[in-house]
Amino acid sequence: MGFWVHKRVWIVGASSGIGEALVRILVENGASLVISARNEPKLRELKSAFPSSPMEVLPVDVEDHSVLSCKTDRASEVYGGLDYVFLNAGMTVRDLVADTALDVERKIMDINFWGPVAITKAILKNRSPGSPLHLVLTSSLSGKYGVPKLAAYAGSKHALQGYFDSLRAETHGSGLFVHLVIPGFIRTNITVAGLRGDGSRSGKMQAALADGMEPEVCARGILRGLERGREEFVVGGSERFTVLLNRIFPGMMKRLIRSNPLQRIKKVKRGFFGT
Numbered sequence: 001m002g003f004w005v006h007k008r009v010w011i012v013g014a015s016s017g018i019g020e021a022l023v024r025i026l027v028e029n030g031a032s033l034v035i036s037a038r039n040e041p042k043l044r045e046l047k048s049a050f051p052s053s054p055m056e057v058l059p060v061d062v063e064d065h066s067v068l069s070c071k072t073d074r075a076s077e078v079y080g081g082l083d084y085v086f087l088n089a090g091m092t093v094r095d096l097v098a099d100t101a102l103d104v105e106r107k108i109m110d111i112n113f114w115g116p117v118a119i120t121k122a123i124l125k126n127r128s129p130g131s132p133l134h135l136v137l138t139s140s141l142s143g144k145y146g147v148p149k150l151a152a153y154a155g156s157k158h159a160l161q162g163y164f165d166s167l168r169a170e171t172h173g174s175g176l177f178v179h180l181v182i183p184g185f186i187r188t189n190i191t192v193a194g195l196r197g198d199g200s201r202s203g204k205m206q207a208a209l210a211d212g213m214e215p216e217v218c219a220r221g222i223l224r225g226l227e228r229g230r231e232e233f234v235v236g237g238s239e240r241f242t243v244l245l246n247r248i249f250p251g252m253m254k255r256l257i258r259s260n261p262l263q264r265i266k267k268v269k270r271g272f273f274g275t
């Protein structure tokens, strides 16, 4: 029997990119899914591609924290409990701090940080003690180091890292498992759907992502890491080594990312790792 057969999985941020790829692979591997995001027609289209598989559509806007407790209860009721919850919904803003409105930065925190926190609190409230449950948070390389023009996004992902590392330590031995997944450059629409500092939609795919890993390959890497029980891991091309570089040579890394960081990281990839 495969690892994911009959696993009850809720994916928040399931309508595109990495989340959609997770849905497709998990359903093929026998999991029972609840799929959430704002784009309900896209979720229904995804469900209709797998007519005979257990898949419930549960539209959720994680920015609306007032509904997240009810939505969490509903997701838990569908199959009488949950084994894995992927808190994967995310949004970017790409602009200088000086040119980014505070409301836009708040929106990013609301979606990327407070949304997962609110869902987690609802899960903890109703959880039967001792029953295993895995929380999977999608962090980022910019959850590990700051990057120019990504301050709010990096702030939200650093906050996820600190908060969920703390929760993991608090709940050790209770059956709650916290996993932090760090994708590298993955070819999704995250930057196309992302915002500029004034709140308008960017509409542009960032070059580093256009050259990045396919979401399906990333999703397979994420699932492999979870099957191995890894608490925190990076999935991506050779840009993943920047986490190690930052840990060992923080000064060098700071110099590298001071200007045009993604171009520089790409150069490091080519120079050091030959890709």
Ligand SMILES: NC(=O)c1ccc[n+]([C@@H]2O[C@H](COP(=O)([O-])OP(=O)(O)OC[C@H]3O[C@@H](n4cnc5c(N)ncnc54)[C@H](OP(=O)(O)O)[C@@H]3O)[C@@H](O)[C@H]2O)c1
Pocket: 012, 013, 014, 015, 016, 017, 018, 019, 036, 037, 038, 039, 040, 042, 060, 061, 062, 063, 088, 089, 090, 091, 111, 138, 139, 140, 141, 182, 183, 184, 185, 186, 187, 188, 189, 190, 191, 193, 209, 212
């Ligand atoms: N692509 C990369 O290179 C990369 C690198 C590091 C980390 N990540 C992280 O990976 C995660 C998935 O992103 P992706 O790259 O797959 O981008 P994506 O294709 O844009 O997917 C983002 C997902 O989040 C959902 N979402 C956004 N705002 C939401 C809201 N308010 N409520 C509910 N769902 C919402 C979107 O669905 P709706 O629009 O339908 O709501 C979509 O399903 C994000 O957390 C992102 O920060 C991506």
